[in-house]
Structure formats: structure tokens, C-alpha cells
Amino acid sequence: xxxxxxxxxxxxxxxxxxxxxxxxxxxxxxxxxxxxxxxxxxxxxxxxxxxxxxxxxxxxxxxxxxxxxxxxxxxxxxxxxxxxxxxxxxxxxxxxxxxxxxxxxxxxxxxxxxxxxxxxxxxxxxxxxxxxxxxxxxxxxxxxxxxxxxxxxxxxxxxxxxxxxxxxxxxxxxxxxxxxxxxxxxxxxxxxxxxxxxxxxxxxxxxxxxxxxxxxxxxxxxxxxxxxxxxxxxxxxxxxxxxxx
Numbered sequence: 001x002x003x004x005x006x007x008x009x010x011x012x013x014x015x016x017x018x019x020x021x022x023x024x025x026x027x028x029x030x031x032x033x034x035x036x037x038x039x040x041x042x043x044x045x046x047x048x049x050x051x052x053x054x055x056x057x058x059x060x061x062x063x064x065x066x067x068x069x070x071x072x073x074x075x076x077x078x079x080x081x082x083x084x085x086x087x088x089x090x091x092x093x094x095x096x097x098x099x100x101x102x103x104x105x106x107x108x109x110x111x112x113x114x115x116x117x118x119x120x121x122x123x124x125x126x127x128x129x130x131x132x133x134x135x136x137x138x139x140x141x142x143x144x145x146x147x148x149x150x151x152x153x154x155x156x157x158x159x160x161x162x163x164x165x166x167x168x169x170x171x172x173x174x175x176x177x178x179x180x181x182x183x184x185x186x187x188x189x190x191x192x193x194x195x196x197x198x199x200x201x202x203x204x205x206x207x208x209x210x211x212x213x214x215x216x217x218x219x220x221x222x223x224x225x226x227x228x229x230x231x232x233x234x235x236x237x238x239x240x241x242x243x244x245x
Contacts, residue, residue, distance in 0.1 A: 003094050007068035010056055010092075014064065017057030020181040021170075025058040028163070028190040028225055035191055036063050039119050040157030041150060045143075045218065046226040047123045049167035050085070051179050053092065055187060066119050067093050073121040074099045074110045074146075093121060101126060107146060114153055122147055124218060131172050143218045148211040156195050161218075163188040163225035188225045 027035070044052070056064055067073075071093030079089045080098040090096050095113055099106040114120060124147040127135045135141055151159075165186035171179040198210075205213040 002091075003069045006071075006091055006094060007065055009088075010053075010064045010068055011061070013053050014056045014059075014061075017054040017185075021054060021057060022182075022184045023055075023058035024184050024186040025055075026188055028188050032191055035160075035189075036060060036066075038157050039063075039066065039160050039191075040154045040194060041147075041159040042119065042121045042162065043147060043159060043218070044121065044123045044162050044164065045125070045222040046129065046141075046164040046166055047125050047127070048129045048164065049171050049173060049179075050079070050128075051167055051171050052164065054167070054170070054179075055162075055164070055185060058185065058187065067121065069094055070117055070119045071095065071121055072097070072110070072113055072115075072118045074107070076101070076127075077106070103146070107149070110146075111149055111153055114150070120150055120154070122150065128173050129166070130174070131168055136173075143215045143222070145211045145215060147218070148214050151194060151198050151214065152210075154194055158191050159194050159197065161190045161192065161221060163190070163222065163229075165226060165229040186229045188229070190221070190225070 072095040073093040074097050075089050075092070077098040077100055080086050080096065082089070090098075095118075097106065097110045097113060099110060110120075124143045125141050126144045126146070127141075129141050130136060132138075133141070167179075167185070169180065170183050170185070171177070201210055201213045201217070
């Protein structure tokens, strides 16, 4: 019952977003054969707004259905604890685990909830980018190491990397205003084989260096593809913050 409710809600968001927004979603490389099959991990890079579920307007229904029936998503406890929006965040996937920003028992719960057919959806930076290109506390937007734990817990399958151009031109965190309609939402996509990707980093850097190598690689990909799109608002803070080189 929960899965069907989540699917209905996500399909509703898709319909609304396609009425009010345009989508520029393309593959970084030529689209692989059956790119939406066998996805076990989805990493959303460049988290800039709570309105990012609008991106479902550019995804196929089979993918949305998999989120609803197989999705596992860690969500910040501050988001799930909001009076009204908290209900929405608790319904964005089949399994939603409220997590703190610490490597504590809440993160252990995420790892133990992963099932053989789960598709984990994660925002590896763990916080939102503000309009100055930094997080809420004025720190650079780095990828955190939790995604390494997930990659090591999933034996095989594919990882979908989604590179968002950002939604500050739609809504900036902290601004009390409705999202601006009739904008273009830009994203680039890439898939990698989890086993091959993990084994390559392990062979080059070893178990002790795996996590840091993964962080460097994901940040490099983010800087190349997210900020390479440079929509009007993004280009200003990306360039001023040194993300685009």
C-alpha cells in the first residue's frame, strides 16, 4: 500500500513539473543499452534546493516506479522532522531512513536496510549549497564518505550518477518564496558498473585509500559536469567559489 501511494505521489509531481518546467536532461556519454535496468545506486550530485523532486519530470515512469517499490533513501532528520514538509520527505521512496550528519547508529540503519533488490538514492554531499557556493555554515561543498560504505555493501549492479545544474534559478534555500515556474531544469546522466568501478579504485589505492579516492573522483566528475552547464545563477557562484576551473 505504501509503495503504491509513493508511486502515485511521484507520478503527480512528474505531471505538475512537466506543466511548469522544461527539461534538458542528457547523457554524458552515448546512452548505454537499457540504461535504467539493474540500477542499485543513484548518486545525486550538486544538492541545491528542497525542490529537486521536480527533476522526476524528466525521468521515465519505470525509474519512478523503482523508486517507489525498491527505493531506499537516507534523508536528513531535520527535513523529515518538519511539521508539513516532513510527511512529504518521508514518502519520497519505499524506505526512508532519517539520518543525522554524523556517522552514528542512523547511518548503520541505512546500511542494514539495504536489500539484494534495493535501489539506494543518496545525495553524497549531505547538505545543500547556498547561493554563495558554500553550505549553510560557510564550508565548501565536499562529497562525504558515506557513499563509500554503500558501494562496499552492494556487490554488483550499476550506479547512476546524476549531475544537476542546480535549482537556485528556481528557488534558493532560505528564501521564503514560491519556486519560480517556467524555467529549464538541467541535468546530465552517467552510469558505471559498480563492481568494475569499486575494483578499479581498490586496485589503485587499496582499502585504506579507497574512500578518499572515491571522494576525489566524484568531486572531479561533479565539477566537470554539474558546473559545466553553467545556467545563469550557477555560473556566478560556481566561478566565484572556484568550482569551475
